[in-house]
Amino acid sequence: MAPFTSLGVFLGLFLVLIPLALGEVFTSTPRKTIQYHNAKIFRENGISNYSTMTLTEDLGILFIGARDAVYALDLENISSKKAGVYWQVSEEQKMSCKTRGKDSMECQNYIKTLEALDDGWMLVCGTNAYNPTCDEEAMEFDLPDKLRVSHVARDCKEDMGGLRTLQQKWTSYLMARLDCPMPLEPSLPAIIQDVFLLKDQDWRKSVFYAVFSPQTCFDDYATTSDLSTACAFSVADIGSEGRYLTPVTMESETRWVAHTGEQPVPRPGACMNNAARDLGVEHSLDLPDKTLQFVRDRPLMEGAVPPLTGGPLVLQRGAKFSGIVVDRVMAMNGEIYHVMFIGTEEDKVQKVVQYAGGDTISQTPEPIKVMGLSSGTGQLYAGSESCLVQFPVSDCGRYGSCLDCILARDPYGSWETTSAACSSVLNLPTGSRNMHQSLLHVDSSMYPRSVTVQPVPFPFIVGSPIHLPCQPASNLAQVSWHFARQPLQLRDRYRMMSQDLLIVSAVASDADRYTCQSLEEVKGRLYTRTEAVYILQPTKTLLVLQSSVAVLSVLLGAVVLWSVRKSVRKRSEFTQQDRVRTTTTGEQALVVYLGVM
Numbered sequence: 001m002a003p004f005t006s007l008g009v010f011l012g013l014f015l016v017l018i019p020l021a022l023g024e025v026f027t028s029t030p031r032k033t034i035q036y037h038n039a040k041i042f043r044e045n046g047i048s049n050y051s052t053m054t055l056t057e058d059l060g061i062l063f064i065g066a067r068d069a070v071y072a073l074d075l076e077n078i079s080s081k082k083a084g085v086y087w088q089v090s091e092e093q094k095m096s097c098k099t100r101g102k103d104s105m106e107c108q109n110y111i112k113t114l115e116a117l118d119d120g121w122m123l124v125c126g127t128n129a130y131n132p133t134c135d136e137e138a139m140e141f142d143l144p145d146k147l148r149v150s151h152v153a154r155d156c157k158e159d160m161g162g163l164r165t166l167q168q169k170w171t172s173y174l175m176a177r178l179d180c181p182m183p184l185e186p187s188l189p190a191i192i193q194d195v196f197l198l199k200d201q202d203w204r205k206s207v208f209y210a211v212f213s214p215q216t217c218f219d220d221y222a223t224t225s226d227l228s229t230a231c232a233f234s235v236a237d238i239g240s241e242g243r244y245l246t247p248v249t250m251e252s253e254t255r256w257v258a259h260t261g262e263q264p265v266p267r268p269g270a271c272m273n274n275a276a277r278d279l280g281v282e283h284s285l286d287l288p289d290k291t292l293q294f295v296r297d298r299p300l301m302e303g304a305v306p307p308l309t310g311g312p313l314v315l316q317r318g319a320k321f322s323g324i325v326v327d328r329v330m331a332m333n334g335e336i337y338h339v340m341f342i343g344t345e346e347d348k349v350q351k352v353v354q355y356a357g358g359d360t361i362s363q364t365p366e367p368i369k370v371m372g373l374s375s376g377t378g379q380l381y382a383g384s385e386s387c388l389v390q391f392p393v394s395d396c397g398r399y400g401s402c403l404d405c406i407l408a409r410d411p412y413g414s415w416e417t418t419s420a421a422c423s424s425v426l427n428l429p430t431g432s433r434n435m436h437q438s439l440l441h442v443d444s445s446m447y448p449r450s451v452t453v454q455p456v457p458f459p460f461i462v463g464s465p466i467h468l469p470c471q472p473a474s475n476l477a478q479v480s481w482h483f484a485r486q487p488l489q490l491r492d493r494y495r496m497m498s499q500d501l502l503i504v505s506a507v508a509s510d511a512d513r514y515t516c517q518s519l520e521e522v523k524g525r526l527y528t529r530t531e532a533v534y535i536l537q538p539t540k541t542l543l544v545l546q547s548s549v550a551v552l553s554v555l556l557g558a559v560v561l562w563s564v565r566k567s568v569r570k571r572s573e574f575t576q577q578d579r580v581r582t583t584t585t586g587e588q589a590l591v592v593y594l595g596v597m
Contacts, residue, residue, distance in 0.1 A: 042078040043387035044069070050383035053372045054114040062372065062381060063122065064388055065111025070124060076377050078390045087111070089129040097129040106130050148215060150192035151175040151300070152208075154238050156271035156284075163285045165292035171284045173295070174239035174269040179304035180212045180231035180312055188215035189304075190229065194323040197235065198338075206235040207308065211321035211342060228321040230314040230342060230352075231307035238305060239269050244298040258302050264288065268295035313354065319346035325373040325380070327393055329411045332425060332437040337411040339393065341380055343368035349382060351393075353411060378412075378426045394424035402436070404473040407522060409439050442522040455513070455533040462538060466503040470516035470532045477518035479531070484512040511536045 042064075043050075052065035060075045061082065068088045074080035089097075089109045097107035113125035156172035180190060190212035197208035211230045246259040266276040268291050272283060281287060307313075323343035330336055340352040349368045372381040373393070382389045394412035399405040405415040405422035414437040416423045425435070460466050472479060479499040481488040488494060488501075495502045503510060516532040 039389050039391040040077055040079050041387050041389055042071070042073055042081070044071075044081075044084075048385055049110055049369075050385070050388045051370045052111050052114050053370055053381060053383060053388075054116055055372050055374055055381075056116055057374055057376045062374075063114050063116070064381075064383060065114050065124070065126075066383075067111070068109050070111055070114065073388070075374055076379070078381065078388055087124070087126060093129040093131065097131065100130065102130050148191060149177065149189055151177055152192070152195060152210070152238065152305075153299075154235065158272060158283065160284045162287060162289075162292045165289045166296055171287055171292055171295060172269050172271060173299050174301060175299050176238045176301040177304040178210055178212075178231070178233060179306050180210065180229045182212075182214060182227050182229055182312075183315070190214055193321055194343075196324050196326050198326055198328060204234075204236045207232050208235060209233075209313075209324050209326055209340065211324045213320040213322075226317050226320065228314075228316055228319075228344075229312040230321065230324060230340065231312050232309065233305055234308055239301060243302040244268070244294075245300040245302050246298050256300060259298060264290040264294050266291055268292075268298070314340070314342065314350075314352055319344035319348065321345075323368065323371045325371045327373055327375055329393075329425075331411040331439055332414055332435060333439065335439070337439070339411065341371060341373065341393075343371050343382065347384060349380070353409065378424070392424070394426060396422040396424050398422075399473070401473070403527075406436070406438050406442065407474050407476075407520060407527065409442060409522070411437075411439060413437070442525070453530045453533050455535045457537060458514075458534040459537050459539045460506050460510070462506055462508055464506055466501075466506050466510070466536070467497075468501040468503075468514055468516070468532070468534050470499045470501070472499060472518040472531050473529070474518065474520050474527075477520035477527075477529075480517050480519065482513075482515040482517065485515070488514075506536075506538075508538055511538045 047066050047069050049067040050064055054063050055061075055075065056063070057075065062073045062075050062078060064071050064073060068086060070085045070087065071081060072083040074082060087109055089107070094104070094107045098104070107129045109126040109128055111124060111126045113123065115123040117123060153173060153175045155170050159170055159172045161168045162171050177189060178192060182190060191214070193211045193213055195208050195210045197206060200206045209230060209232050211228065213228050244259045244263070245256040247254050248257050249255075266279060266281055266287065270276070272281070321342055322345050325341050327339045327341070328336055329339060338354045340350075340354070342350045342352060344350070347368055349371070368382040369385060370383040373379075374381070378393050379390055380393050382391075394410070396405065396410070396413035399408055399413065399422040402415045402420075402422075405413055408422075412424050412426065413422050414425050414435040415421075417434045417436065423435075425437070458466075458468070468481075470479060470481075481501050490496065493504045493507075495504065499516070501514065501516070512535075514534045514536060515530060518527075518529050518531050520527045
């Protein structure tokens with residue numbers, strides 16, 4: 001029995017229903033980035049804001065909501081559109097929206113919710129020219145001004161409503177805050193940006209992930225924090241125990257405080273269990289009115305649900321996290337690994353792999369505004385302002401050597417010795433002896449090292465900038481540059497551009513050997529590789545080069561003139577020395593020149 005059908009996220013005044021999915025979790029550490037390939041794109045002229053989606057894997061369809069439109073796309077190839085429905089607001093609605101101070105962009109219909117129903121219908125909700133139906137303001141904290149508070153809400157799947165109280169309404173609806181601590185940050189509650197649930201056969205073991213960004217502004221207090229987090233939580237922890245909050249009117253305002261009175265039995269909001277059945281309560285229609293009235297008035301739980309690991313799985317500064325989907329993949333050793341795909345506000349996706357030993361690795365990037373994941377097809381879908389992008393969860397083709405493939409520690413990838421290529425485990429037969437993967441111990445000692453890097457001659461002009469590129473095979477590696485086989489000391493003229501080296505203004509003494517090396521530590525082992533070698537060679541100054549070009553031009557002109565004179569001399573000699581045959585017929589003469597003019 002799986003009593004949870006969905007999770008809701010309350011963001012300020014607006015309720016958004018989001019499809020979810022995951023299992024158990026571990027701890028986390030550093031991440032790395034890569035570029036995905038083989039992407040497929042869907043876009044349509046005049047349509048923007050591809051920001052809502054839902055997948056129906058049994059039908060092979062991806063539904064995507066945009067501004068004024070909903071599309072049904074082929075799940076395996078989003079470039080193939082199966083159907084499209086256009087839902088635009090009327091001119092009267094637009095005018096009404098503008099009279100309320102909104103601009104023309106706000107006065108459109110942005111699709112916010114797509115939910116497939118069991119009877120073949122789909123629930124579609126849009127902003128409707130800034131005229132949606134809005135919900136509950138959070139008043140949990142005793143503060144002088146309103147504070148944004150995010151909650152997750154859950155219902156029991158077998159909930160049938162009450163017999164008299166809460167007829168045809170949820171009787172198990174409970175809300176809770178989530179605690180994903182941000183070290184050294186203000187204590188204001190973080191804002192949930194997205195959640196994702198992976199169901200287990202035993203719903204009590206189901207786990208959901210959430211990504212958080214900091215509270216950015218409250219009254220006169222504002223934080224400039226750019227720290228984002230991701231945490232994992234147990235579904236069973238929401239509403240399973242703890243006290244309820246109850247509304248209390250104080251000076252004409254409603255505040256939520258802890259309920260200290262008696263709680264009715266069975267426990268309000270609880271799913272059906274053996275304790276309830278022992279009391280003769282088999283389903284929600286048997287619940288007493290006292291329990292139903294209690295949960296109707298007090299759906300909010302006190303405190304916050306702590307993360308399973310006690311802290312964040314991912315902690316990062318920079319662009320704020322905006323979305324998350326999670327996949328479960330079985331590696332060659334039979335272990336299950338969980339892979340998070342986290343979107344950011346700077347239109348990037350991070351691929352984060354969790355390992356039981358405590359390591360986390362991530363990979364980047366693709367444009368992102370909303371995400372969807374199809375485990376069946378092994379595809380990730382990312383919506384942006386202008387288009388929808390589809391790309392595989394595995395991108396093994398970028399690893400050109402066995403060592404690179406093994407060090408990537410990607411549970412999707414393995415080294416296939418027959419083809420001498422890094423291949424996806426999703427496409428290879430299980431149990432193959434030709435496939436090699438080492439995720440836990442990262443033992444690459446048996447695999448050949450990368451080939452020797454050949455030096456590249458690099459001419460330069462004194463006074464000009466020099467850009468020396470370096471792209472490590474592993475993006476988790478640290479890059480260092482050497483000059484004349486000694487570590488390069490960075491100073492004003494030497495700057496790092498990501499892994500590349502920039503010499504702002506070259507001088508003659510910069511001529512020598514430059515080497516880019518990568519150093520990667522995996523499970524206590526150090527892997528050092530030479531990624532690029534350049535031999536800088538000074539060329540003549542621009543003035544000398546111009547003089548050389550002028551001299552060459554004069555010489556070329558002289559050669560051309562000499563060639564023309566020689567040709568003319570040849571023609572003159574030819575007319576005097578070659579025989580001329582003249583045949584006269586009457587008054588006409590035919591002259592035939594023997595030779596070549």
